[in-house]
Amino acid sequence: MESYKFNFTDIQRNKLPKILVPTRWVENLRNQVVFNLENDFQLQIRRMESDDIDQVMKLEEQIFPSPWSAESFSYRLEEKNFNMSIVGLSDNRIIAYAVSYVVFDEFHFSNIAVEKRFRGKKIGETLLWLSLQIGVEYNCSFVQLEVRESNRQAIRLYEKYGFKKTGLRKNYYARENEDALLMSKEINWEIPYGMV
Numbered sequence: 001m002e003s004y005k006f007n008f009t010d011i012q013r014n015k016l017p018k019i020l021v022p023t024r025w026v027e028n029l030r031n032q033v034v035f036n037l038e039n040d041f042q043l044q045i046r047r048m049e050s051d052d053i054d055q056v057m058k059l060e061e062q063i064f065p066s067p068w069s070a071e072s073f074s075y076r077l078e079e080k081n082f083n084m085s086i087v088g089l090s091d092n093r094i095i096a097y098a099v100s101y102v103v104f105d106e107f108h109f110s111n112i113a114v115e116k117r118f119r120g121k122k123i124g125e126t127l128l129w130l131s132l133q134i135g136v137e138y139n140c141s142f143v144q145l146e147v148r149e150s151n152r153q154a155i156r157l158y159e160k161y162g163f164k165k166t167g168l169r170k171n172y173y174a175r176e177n178e179d180a181l182l183m184s185k186e187i188n189w190e191i192p193y194g195m196v
């Protein structure tokens with residue numbers, strides 16, 4: 001399979017290879033993009049496809065107390081022009097994913113998950129950053145997401161990327177009786193990787 005490789009340190013310095021100039025992400029992700037993360041960890045990323053749902057569901061059920069159903073993923077993946085979900089793979093096995101979609105000029109970042117034993121390697125950050133780039137490519141001017149009030153790791157990740165708390169959705173996670181923070185941020189091509 002054709003793929004484009006680039007190094008974590010290049011991305012951190014915002015030195016993207018010429019082949020990955022802005023507005024080419026979505027096209028490149030039809031195949032896959034390979035990120036060399038720290039310690040030479042190779043993360044393959046491509047668009048999420050219907051055939052991925054079984055693998056994604058295994059992670060979803062391991063990770064979330066109220067997992068989405070396979071039908072929810074399937075329904076969203078049918079909306080090819082709006083659904084921008086991506087999967088992260090190691091040795092061709094899905095170890096992470098990010099679900100997002102375009103609603104007019106809003107980019108909605110619905111979910112992100114990294115398999116437990118692969119956490120702390122900048123995989124979540126890479127998927128978030130790339131998703132935001134895709135949002136800009138689709139002419140979105142801002143991004144919104146909901147996150148559990150108690151989810152410290154995810155909130156830290158979003159704050160690192162400049163998200164601010166813009167609202168509270170009462171009892172959003174009804175089964176666990178937990179509120180969601182609504183977090184938002186404006187987006188443009190200037191989102192640096194490794195933003196603090």
Ligand SMILES: CC(C)(COP(=O)(O)OP(=O)(O)OC[C@H]1O[C@@H](n2cnc3c(N)ncnc32)[C@H](O)[C@@H]1OP(=O)(O)O)[C@@H](O)C(=O)NCCC(=O)NCCS
Nearest residue numbers: 112113114119120121122123124125147153154156157160
């Ligand atoms: C949130 C999650 C996706 C982060 O993925 P990850 O690959 O482990 O995170 P990264 O290595 O890319 O870390 C990037 C940043 O996230 C934050 N972060 C990640 N893990 C953290 C932790 N254990 N404690 C505090 N902050 C953390 C930090 O800001 C970190 O940047 P830093 O290393 O410069 O401090 C992962 O913990 C996960 O899958 N959690 C379960 C699913 C979930 O809660 N999803 C969010 C739904 S809204």
